[in-house]
Amino acid sequence: MAYLTLEDGTIFKGEAFGAKIDIMGEVVFNTGMTGYQEVLTDPSYCGQIVTMTYPLIGNYGIDEEISESAGPNVRAFVMREMCMQPSNWNCKETLQEYLEKYNVVGLAGIDTRELTRKIRDKGTMHGIITQVPPSVHQIEEMQAYEFEKPVEAMTCKEKYQYCDGTRKLAVLDFGLKRNILRSLAKRDCALTVFPALTPPEEILKGGYDGLMLTNGPGNPKDNPQIIENLKKLIGELPIFGICLGHQLVALAMGADTEKLKYGHRGANHPVKDMQKNKVYITSQNHGYTIMSRSLPGCAVVSHKNWNDQTIEGVKYIGYPMFTVQFHPEAAPGPEDTAYLFDEYIELIDRNRKI
Numbered sequence: 001m002a003y004l005t006l007e008d009g010t011i012f013k014g015e016a017f018g019a020k021i022d023i024m025g026e027v028v029f030n031t032g033m034t035g036y037q038e039v040l041t042d043p044s045y046c047g048q049i050v051t052m053t054y055p056l057i058g059n060y061g062i063d064e065e066i067s068e069s070a071g072p073n074v075r076a077f078v079m080r081e082m083c084m085q086p087s088n089w090n091c092k093e094t095l096q097e098y099l100e101k102y103n104v105v106g107l108a109g110i111d112t113r114e115l116t117r118k119i120r121d122k123g124t125m126h127g128i129i130t131q132v133p134p135s136v137h138q139i140e141e142m143q144a145y146e147f148e149k150p151v152e153a154m155t156c157k158e159k160y161q162y163c164d165g166t167r168k169l170a171v172l173d174f175g176l177k178r179n180i181l182r183s184l185a186k187r188d189c190a191l192t193v194f195p196a197l198t199p200p201e202e203i204l205k206g207g208y209d210g211l212m213l214t215n216g217p218g219n220p221k222d223n224p225q226i227i228e229n230l231k232k233l234i235g236e237l238p239i240f241g242i243c244l245g246h247q248l249v250a251l252a253m254g255a256d257t258e259k260l261k262y263g264h265r266g267a268n269h270p271v272k273d274m275q276k277n278k279v280y281i282t283s284q285n286h287g288y289t290i291m292s293r294s295l296p297g298c299a300v301v302s303h304k305n306w307n308d309q310t311i312e313g314v315k316y317i318g319y320p321m322f323t324v325q326f327h328p329e330a331a332p333g334p335e336d337t338a339y340l341f342d343e344y345i346e347l348i349d350r351n352r353k354i
């Protein structure tokens, strides 16, 4: 038995598996029906207690080869039912074995519908998972919980070469999902991945054809140095930003961001491409968004969330640069918007000819 206690005092009782330790984090929910392994290993979930709304998790097991990073990054994984006997030709181990191996807390047997409704009504809340009911001191600590510098925790420690190709790209790693690298590698790119705080001069002297800005965890405004660095890189080479990359570009361009009530996390979020006048189903994982009135005059909203009309993509007129809030690299989720990687390659090639 283990307990999930929310900031508002609600207590859920469930079955502990994986690491049997006490942990706290921000409680969020993900509506994907599959893709739990990609969710577990997405670095943008660093410091969060992730609840899956789909009722059965673990049914096709784990194969580390398809992970989005070196291991799980969630603080804890919460679900209705955890499958003990996965069935899949590719299954190398069970979800339980995987979480035990990486010392991550699992909690099953939770009424995830009730938990999700609570978060939807009250907004994202902090929570604590304890093996016995939490003490007053633990609850107070949880209320003040803050995961500091998550980008620094998730970025690579040193620069590395990922693959070879004819277009030379620099990737600024804010806590990247590997499918961003795979998506560019497939399109004939040589990728050099840089730590998040790399001085802009080092990137500029490398003679790259483009700069990819990745996803990453936490509040975008907690990265003042990166925002300053981006100001020196914007306009110098073609930029494509995804999720945190999209938010940081907006901040560097003078716009503002705010926290959404309960975020967008799942593999089934409708987004409208305003130019194509077409709605795509996208993969998403974000808690923050760009405030539309704060955008500079050169910014055009290229994509909108078709559930709540929030900004999902921006093009900057006069700059070789566009960014999206959702995940065109999918993993997990539909590949409807992979065309954005093709558009980025076209932008790079056009820029190379000039």
Ligand SMILES: NC(=O)CC[C@H](N)C(=O)O
Pocket: 044, 214, 215, 216, 217, 218, 219, 220, 242, 243, 244, 245, 285, 286, 287, 288, 289
């Ligand atoms: N996946 C991401 O890059 C998320 C960006 C940011 N951490 C947010 O929650 O909004």
